[in-house]
Amino acid sequence: MKIGELSRRTGASIRALRYYEEQGLLAPTRLPSGYRIYDERSVATVHRIRVLLSAGLGTSAIAEILPNVYDDSVVLTGRCPELHEGLAVERARITKQIEDLEAARDILDSLIGRPLVITGG
Amino acid sequence: MKIGELSRRTGASIRALRYYEEQGLLAPTRLPSGYRIYDERSVATVHRIRVLLSAGLGTSAIAEILPNVYDDSVVLTGRCPELHEGLAVERARITKQIEDLEAARDILDSLIGRPLVITGG
DNA sequence: CTAAAGCCTCACATTGACGTGAGAGTCAAC
DNA sequence: GTTGACTCTCACGTCAATGTGAGGCTTTAG
Numbered sequence: 001m002k003i004g005e006l007s008r009r010t011g012a013s014i015r016a017l018r019y020y021e022e023q024g025l026l027a028p029t030r031l032p033s034g035y036r037i038y039d040e041r042s043v044a045t046v047h048r049i050r051v052l053l054s055a056g057l058g059t060s061a062i063a064e065i066l067p068n069v070y071d072d073s074v075v076l077t078g079r080c081p082e083l084h085e086g087l088a089v090e091r092a093r094i095t096k097q098i099e100d101l102e103a104a105r106d107i108l109d110s111l112i113g114r115p116l117v118i119t120g121g
Numbered sequence: 122m123k124i125g126e127l128s129r130r131t132g133a134s135i136r137a138l139r140y141y142e143e144q145g146l147l148a149p150t151r152l153p154s155g156y157r158i159y160d161e162r163s164v165a166t167v168h169r170i171r172v173l174l175s176a177g178l179g180t181s182a183i184a185e186i187l188p189n190v191y192d193d194s195v196v197l198t199g200r201c202p203e204l205h206e207g208l209a210v211e212r213a214r215i216t217k218q219i220e221d222l223e224a225a226r227d228i229l230d231s232l233i234g235r236p237l238v239i240t241g242g
Numbered sequence: 243c244t245a246a247a248g249c250c251t252c253a254c255a256t257t258g259a260c261g262t263g264a265g266a267g268t269c270a271a272c
Numbered sequence: 273g274t275t276g277a278c279t280c281t282c283a284c285g286t287c288a289a290t291g292t293g294a295g296g297c298t299t300t301a302g
Contacts, residue, residue: 004248014249015290023289033298034250048228054218055225058288065232084233091229097175098222101215104176107169108212111186112205125278135279136260144259154268155280179258243302250297256290267280272273 003028006038010046017046023059025049025066055094061086124149127159131167138167144180146170146187176215182207 007014020026021036026045028036045066052062064086128135141147142157147166149157166187173183185207 002249013290015292018251019288019290031298035298036249051221051225052228053289054221056222057225065229087229087233091226091233094222094226094229098219098226100172100175101177101219101222104172104178105212105215105219107173108186108208108215112208112212123279134260136262139280140260152268156268157279174259246299246301248297248299250295252294253292254294255292257288259286261286262284264282264284265280267278269278270276272275 001038001042003036003038006042006046009043010050012046012050020046020049020059024063025059056097057090061090122159122163124157124159127163127167130164131171133167133171141167141170141180145184146180177218178211182211 001009003014003017006012006017010017012020017026017036021028026038026042026049028038028042031037048066049062052065053059057065122130124135124138127133127138131138133141138147138157142149147159147163147170149159149163152158169187170183173186174180178186
């Protein structure tokens with residue numbers, strides 16, 4: 001499929017898809033005209049990219065991870081302890097981020113759930 | 122206390138503290154010299170700011186929330202339904218963000234926890 | 243064959259929360 | 273009263289993931 005369809009099917013903008021390629025996250029083939037051609041797996045790949053991006057991973061970190069998820073569950077991590085460590089670091093970061101978010105949510109809850117009006121209840 | 126001490130006690134950089142003031146999140150008094158003077162509550166305020174920032178809230182959203190937390194639990198939200206709605210929106214955003222993070226963490230776990238080496242494991 | 247879509251490559255603009263000097267005044271200690 | 277640490281106000285720089293044209297091919301529908 002061409003970039004427009006992939007964009008529609010993933011929700012990612014065309015600009016974003018080109019950016020992902022530039023960052024080494026996608027490697028579409030090309031028509032003689034230069035048009036990008038994506039295969040079906042690209043749809044899942046883009047979804048994963050977006051999940052990881054929204055989790056705060058940078059494109060470079062994702063670039064290291066993606067090849068390992070490439071075949072949807074083929075994992076090579078065991079062969080690369082450095083990568084394994086890097087992933088653990090990211091995992092810890094995410095866990096802490098979740099805790100921070102829960103703390104922030106608690107603050108909001110203290111405003112939403114307990115509307116204790118004091119200026120004359 | 123002056124800005125340096127507040128910085129030390131909160132972990133926020135001096136630049137960040139000035140920025141928070143610029144965004145209306147802090148309102149220190151001033152010495153005739155222009156030096157900023159913060160009270161004790163500022164420490165807690167800055168901590169809350171950082172929690173909410175790390176949760177993805179913008180300074181403008183925080184500016185709307187902070188006055189309501191001002192006295193550490195005095196809530197005025199009941200008087201302002203618009204603010205209440207805004208908070209609910211933020212809360213939903215945070216909850217979704219948490220879910221996204223958990224999804225991302227699952228992806229990482231599939232790499233960390235199941236190091237299925239295929240190249241001759 | 244032609245017009246409307248769609249796609250291409252630059253390349254500068256944007257947003258948010260700061261970083262990083264520059265140049266200058268101020269406070270604490272000796 | 274002078275050094276040295278601290279603080280002040282600009283104001284431009286940064287980083288990451290896009291947005292946004294500009295100018296120009298290509299493909300598709302009729």
